[in-house]
Amino acid sequence: MKTRDRILQASLALFNEEGETNVSTVDIANQVDISPGNLYYHFKGKDALIAALYEAFEEEMRIVLTAPVDTPLRAEDNWLYFYIVFEEIFDFRFFYRNLTDLLTRYPQLNARFQDLLERKQATCTAMLSNLGQHGILDMQEYEVEQTSTRLTMLLTYWLNFEAVRHPNASGPDIIHGGVFHVLSHIAPYFSGGRQVFTDVIATLYEDQIADAAKRRGR
């Protein structure tokens, strides 16, 4: 692998693990087993490094978020879709770990991150509206709007919240909990009543059990 890519990979891992502020350029160089000087040959500084990582993150999120706005998902795929979004965020979770500070220290990211939040919310709105049109949910338009805002917040801060409450929880468990709360949040709006919520949750648990088995099998 090219040095540049090894730097990116190592920084991402370290940032996610320790938090961006707690990782120095020397730490990264050590991890990649190159000299600090060499690191500065590939990236003009920490700013450039962060910027490159953000490019990668934004690109992936853009693709993920656009899909269901253009072509609505099948109803049963909506829940699985939230796993994908959470996993994407998890892979770049250092951006979210200290979001406010990070955005003040790298102000170029500010506008772009705000745009990303809006995309997230637009995607939630599109999904809920679509589920409403198919008679799966019973929501007024203003309820869709308000709920989307809160779902966006859940997507943005759930990992942080769980990191504080359960510092030793595993990534997959936290993500599963996030999806669970997305569903639990919109449960009262299911046209079919509580049974629908229970059924969907049961399916999710089956999926997770299958996933866990697959992981053990590896």
Place this chain on the structure above:
Amino acid sequence: MKTRDRILQASLALFNEEGETNVSTVDIANQVDISPGNLYYHFKGKDALIAALYEAFEEEMRIVLTAPVDTPLRAEDNWLYFYIVFEEIFDFRFFYRNLTDLLTRYPQLNARFQDLLERKQATCTAMLSNLGQHGILDMQEYEVEQTSTRLTMLLTYWLNFEAVRHPNASGPDIIHGGVFHVLSHIAPYFSGGRQVFTDVIATLYEDQIADAAKRRGR
């Protein structure tokens, strides 16, 4: 005012404004118009300063959070109560601004902050249960539990979320939005249907208009 208190006051203001990591001991000393050495006479270091501020915060929160668990509020007071909690958090918002990092840098706070989160959630649970017993809400026990978790998250991260989305919004506006979303979140569970939610919101707006008038009057 005693120097020690002026230091505490100035640090809190600076931390809230700029973020704890972006404020040095020299900045604080300048603000209080004393020498850095003098600051270290009153506080052994930044840790001691943070610890003292946390004491003050925890004490106030403890009082606020205990009240409605011991003696249930009148139904109509529940919504105003959330203003109080949000305002308390707002006054010490630097703790929440980069919570994850702050807790890793000051690990003594970890256990205590987790405890605080549990108290918050217990208070939410007590309120929702109480409203259920009075027939105002129609919630199953497991719904109370799940909703409390999300309300706790809303209380914890709403200020951050809004700081990212609307960097120039005023404190009172953000707090008002937070209370609005608390209500909007439990709206589908109102026994009296949507009209109740609309009525409560209308009352909140009246209160806010009165508040704004009061502020202008000062």
Place this chain on the structure above:
DNA sequence: GTCTATATAGGGATAGAC
């Protein structure tokens, strides 16, 4: 209690040889 002066450490960043 308060000041001035200073020690110490760490992180970001560059110069120049190889």
Place this chain on the structure above:
DNA sequence: GTCTATCCCTATATAGAC
């Protein structure tokens, strides 16, 4: 592309005079 050596700056923290 990569390394070594080094500089600069900032922040925390201490020593000792007043």
